[in-house]
Amino acid sequence: MSGFVPTYRRRPSPLHAARAGVATAFCAALCLVAVVHDSPLVLGAALGGTVAAAAAAGVASELGRAARLVVPLALLLVAVNALTSREGETLLIRGGELLGWRLDVTLEAVAYGAVAALRVTVLMMALALFTAVVDPDDTLRLFRRVSYRSALTAALATRLVPVLARDAARMGEAARCRPVPPARAGAARAALRSALDRSVDVAAALELRGYAGARRPAVDRRPWSRHDVRVALAAGVLALAAVLAAAAGVSEFDAYPELALSVGAGEIALAAALVALPLVPFTGASARLGVARAH
């Protein structure tokens, strides 16, 4: 499972350099687009913007790992909706009857499922981008003032995923070293016990670091860097554009009873903005990291 989960690694990119709150807002703005818009054109543009930002931040391969999970899930969504929906007027396939349920497939049901799948894809890719570019320790710091224990649990889970994956690999090797391989159930039980033991050890370490007596942390008042400003600006404009366009009725899409998709200047402008805005933090000389400005 860990092969599908993107992991954070510090890289020289404006998105990595931005403070956790701002980078989180950037990813949240991409999620917002997927929540408030239905048009496949707009959702496709949001997906393009997300992938472009990931490529610019050097984490395209991390999104690729997430895609190995997301794409089959999206295809499943399309298939399930196509087979279970009874709406739509354009019949593509006349199926038989199974347990009293007609298995006709309509164009509208396929399109509706595809848009839902696209929405899920945008949301999961934006979350994958968040996982790959925001330091989990900074995320913990960000949320600990709200709910310290929940935030710490999330941060610990992030830390423990690679540790448990290594433990599992080791146990797999040990099983192959036994003269008679162990039964699956026994091996699974041993793996579970090992994970629990590991959790107990980590809990002990946390206690020794003063976890039980943890106080509400002080506010971190760091000055804003140029990357913070640019990423925040991109996130703000992205969110504003998404909300205003939705309020103005841009990007309307209806699947039933017949497909109705509006593609006008508004939709095209919004789609262009959704691809371009996520790249704003990466453009211009000031986006380069570690390069002094020429005076």
Next chain:
Amino acid sequence: MHIETGSDAVLRAERFSYSYPGAAPPALADVSLSIASGELCVVCGASGSGKSTLVRAACGLVPHFHGGEASGELTVGGLDVRDHGPSDLAAVCGTLLQDPEAQVVMSGVRAEIALPLEHRGEPAAAVARGVEEVALALGVGDLLDRRAETLSGGELQRVALAAALVTRPRLLLLDEPTSQLDPVAADELVSLLRRLNEDWGTAVLIAEHRLERCLPAVDRVIALADGRVACDGTPDEFLAWASREGGTGEALLPPVARLFSLAGLTPLPSSVKGARSALASARIEPPPEAAPPPDRPPARRFPLARHRPRRPPAALAFHGVWHELRDGPAILRGVDLAVAPGERVALMGRNGAGKSTLLRHARGLLAPTRGEVERAGEVALLLQSPGDYLIHDDCLEEAGARGLASAGLDGRETTDPRDLSGGERQRLALEVVLGGGENHAAAGRLAPAAVCLDEPTRGMDPARKRALACRLDRLAAEGAAVVVATHDTGFAAELADRVVLMGQGVVIADGPAAEVLGGGWHFATDVARVLGGAGGALTPEHGARLLERELVA
């Protein structure tokens, strides 16, 4: 909560006893001792003597985390451990446990070191300053921006130490901190502890059974036996006690002290330097070309592997084995090595030299990218974590009655394998990979042609190491080739006929143990360092015979 700051004793125990839940004999019984500010103490004892429990009691994990019953009094910085849990005691003492992987809870090094300060609600500036200062003081400044999963065991341990020290505790507690580290990382850690004790006056209490590393650095040694304080004194007093005591006491002697004790020389030295100087002042200097001690067979000479003609009846042979990563460097580069039936080989080399990879190829867990591995039969392989092999609820189910008898675990049939000590787990896991002590002929299978072990002595006390060496000797006598990857020069000297030294994926030396371990800078036993490799003596027993001969002469 009132923390004493003026008192001289930072830890004080008065008739303190503790029993784990459901355990009949107490892990600690009537322990009375006191540790003053600025003292550097080591707690030693055989496996199960109560060392770790004492450390866990001092940091509050016992009884608050593990449960059980405690009586008597144990105060740390004036806080009674029965009334104050680990979080309260964290204000007074920093703690470092055995497993580096389980002690780092955050994903990044900077966040890990900052965590204890943030728990105390320190302002951001104070946290940043604390992290910078402790990181620079402990030499982990260049690790601050690294992720935990990219650190080696030694680096993780230093980061955990920095997190334990960032609040400037008065007492630092360490539970076998070097047991999972290679010798270089372990030496670095001990030097670091000495320095922080000298520079900052932090009292340090280390639970450790590899005394050779700590003894020259400590002010005081506390020996535990069956949960009771058996000796509490300076290193010299401890050595005199251990020599007098015999049995368990003698087993605690570091190799150089054991060398002198067996040769009848006094006083016993605590370091290689002390031993050399004592021999020099007594004018006992065996010449380097001295004949081997009487009971040691003359060294067989093995030329470098690539020049050696192939010996047909090898139990295990590597022919030009390469292991090249798809997106990384080559781990093995054309290794040629043959091990004969009954031969005992120690595979040595620094971390990353390719030892563990070679053993995985021996068993067939990995396939060579080039070259070939030839096996005369099954290869039993025990990797570094014996706990991974133990998947059943009781020992009998794991290894069968014969296996338990071979492991010396008779009477532990119904014990959960997870409740065994590290050494016991190692022995049980060895029996598991050997087929549970089964009668191979009756089961229609051949006995393993080769038995390979990867770092089997980590965290083992000297008595357990000797027991393991005996078991491996028996396997070799039955005809199995024994190959052990180890950093432990003492164990290699005790076990091996032949030592193969690896570096950067190739065999860089291959010869009799006396030759390889007698003349090296790093890969040499303490006894060889004291005697300058004279007579090929590597172990205290052989060295003592050599010294006795010199004394007679």
